[in-house]
Amino acid sequence: MTNSFREDFRWEDLSPEQKEAMRALMHSRLSEPAPEQEPAVDRENSGEYCRVRLMMAVNPSTPAPVLHQLARIEHLEIQERVAENPRAHAETLALLAEHQSPVVRAAVAENANTSLAVLVRLASDENPDVRYILAENHHSPSEILAILSDDVNPYVSCRAQRTLCRLQADNLLCESNWNSAGQSAQKSSGG
Secondary structure (H helix, E strand, O other), rough: OOOOHHOOOOHHOOOOOOOHHHHHHHHHHHHHOOOOOOOOOHHHOOOHHHHHHHHHHOOOOOOHHHHHHHHOOOOOHHHHHHHHOOOOOHHHHHOOOOOHHHHHHHHHHOOOOOOOHHHHHHHHOOOOOHHHHHHHHHHHHHHHHHHHHOOOOOHHHHHHHHHHHHHHHHHHHHHHHHHHHHHHHHHHHHO
């Protein structure tokens, strides 16, 4: 497959028949057993299979069940891309949060679909890079950021404090704009 295919492919542009055929192909490729003469590891890591799976992992239109199947494939880059995908379900992200690679766990920390329970676990991750990514994530709840602001790593704690301040400033700005809009509405209505 060429890069132009990767760049031009859009799930939403396919006809219903093409989508069904693609789903059937993806399902058969993900679930078919490896042939006897070829070890499963070699087949899974072959160029064609990796490229197809990688394209599915990065595509924001890939259905969540397919992403969950892709997350189970022992291939670091594919698992990282699944963790970054905005359609990945919390269950898939919880699975990837247990990954041995901090790169995959950091991608889970950035995903807005990651559950609070997983975020709490990642807030105490052994790798400071994972905690730092979580500390700079603006989707992180303030409770998680408060925990990270007391982190033993000064970079993590500083980043968490900065993110908390920014979120609080954004919140104050929103409240200020809301109050200004409310006062303007009252003046225009004669109230």
